[in-house]
Amino acid sequence: MLDYHLHLWPHSERQTPLGLEQLQAYCEKAQAAGVSELAVTEHLFRFRQADDLLGGFWADERASPGLKASMADYWDFHATADLDDYVTCAQEAKDAGLPVVIGLEVDYYEGRMDEVAGLLACYPFDVLLGSVHWLGAWRFDDLDDPVSMGEWSARQVDACWDTYTGALEELAASGVCDVLAHPDLIKVAGHRPDAPAEWWDRIAEAADSSGMAAEVSSAGWRKPVGEQYPAVPLLERFAARGVPLTTASDAHRVEHVADHAASLRGLLGSVGVEFLQGYRGRQPHAVAVGDQPVALDAAG
Numbered sequence: 559m560l561d562y563h564l565h566l567w568p569h570s571e572r573q574t575p576l577g578l579e580q581l582q583a584y585c586e587k588a589q590a591a592g593v594s595e596l597a598v599t600e601h602l603f604r605f606r607q608a609d610d611l612l613g614g615f616w617a618d619e620r621a622s623p624g625l626k627a628s629m630a631d632y633w634d635f636h637a638t639a640d641l642d643d644y645v646t647c648a649q650e651a652k653d654a655g656l657p658v659v660i661g662l663e664v665d666y667y668e669g670r671m672d673e674v675a676g677l678l679a680c681y682p683f684d685v686l687l688g689s690v691h692w693l694g695a696w697r698f699d700d701l702d703d704p705v706s707m708g709e710w711s712a713r714q715v716d717a718c719w720d721t722y723t724g725a726l727e728e729l730a731a732s733g734v735c736d737v738l739a740h741p742d743l744i745k746v747a748g749h750r751p752d753a754p755a756e757w758w759d760r761i762a763e764a765a766d767s768s769g770m771a772a773e774v775s776s777a778g779w780r781k782p783v784g785e786q787y788p789a790v791p792l793l794e795r796f797a798a799r800g801v802p803l804t805t806a807s808d809a810h811r812v813e814h815v816a817d818h819a820a821s822l823r824g825l826l827g828s829v830g831v832e833f834l835q836g837y838r839g840r841q842p843h844a845v846a847v848g849d850q851p852v853a854l855d856a857a858g
C-alpha cells in the first residue's frame with residue numbers, strides 16, 4: 559500500500575514548520591497500517607514561488623467580486639513557505655532512509671501550465687499530483703468558507719460537474735502531472751447529479767488517454783460526501799481501462815496518515831487490483847497492495 563498524498567501543514571495554519579521528526583512520525587503511523595511508501599505532496603500554492611509566478615491568476619475571471627476577494631485572501635494566507643526548503647527537507651528524509659518520495663500537489667491553472675511546468679522542472683520531484691480544487695475563482699471544496707459554499711446554491715449541479723470535468727480533462731492533457739488526485743472531488747460537499755455516468759466516463763477517459771494514474775483516497779470519508787474518491791462506479795471504470803492507481807489519505811496532520819488504509823485495500827480487492835503505481839524521479843514502478851498487517855497484539 560501507498561500513502562501518496564500527504565501535507566505537512568493544516569489549511570488553518572499560516573506557519574509552515576519543517577522537520578524530519580514530522581516525517582518520521584508519518585512513516586511510523588503509515589507502517590503500522592501496512593503502508594510501505596509515502597509521498598509528501600504539499601500544495602504548490604503554499605509557496606512564495608507560486609505567488610511570484612501565479613499570484614492574481616483569478617483576476618481576469620468573470621467571477622463575482624466576493625469570490626475574487628475570498629480567493630485573494632486565501633492565496634495570501636497560504637503562500638508563505640519556501641519551495642527550496644521544502645524540497646530539501648523531503649530530500650533529507652529520503653537520504654535518512656525514510657520510505658518517502660518528494661512530491662507536490664499542483665492545481666490546474668488555465669493557460670498557465672507551461673509556466674508551472676517550467677518552475678517544477680527546477681526541482682527533483684518524484685511524483686506530481688494534479689488537482690482541480692477551484693473553478694476560476696470559486697473554491698468549490700472550501701467547506702469552511704461561506705462565500706464559496708454559498709455559490710453551490712447559485713449554480714446547477716450538472717453544470718458544476720461539467721465545468722469541473724472540463725478542467726480535469728485540460729489538466730490531464732497538459733501532461734504536467736503524474737496522478738489525478740481525488741478524481742471526483744466535485745462531489746465533496748455532497749452535491750451529486752442524478753445521472754453521473756457521463757462525467758465518470760469522461761474522467762476515466764482523461765486518465766486513460768493522458769497516461770496518468772488515478773488516486774484512491776480515503777479523504778472523502780472525512781467530508782460531507784461521506785464516500786471515498788473515486789466513487790465505486792468510477793473506480794470500476796479506471797480498473798476496466800487498466801488505469802494505474804495510487805492510494806492516499808490526503809492527511810494534513812499525523813492523525814490522518816494512512817487513514818482507512820484497510821478499507822481502501824478492501825475496495826481495491828473488490829475491483830481485482832493487486833498492484834499500485836509508485837514513482838521515483840517521475841518514473842513509475844509497481845507496488846503490491848499487500849496483505850492486511852497483523853495487529854501487534856494479535857502477533858503476541
Ligand SMILES: [Zn+2]
Pocket residue numbers: 663689691739740
Ligand atoms: Zn487536493
Ligand SMILES: [Zn+2]
Pocket residue numbers: 563565663808
Ligand atoms: Zn491534498
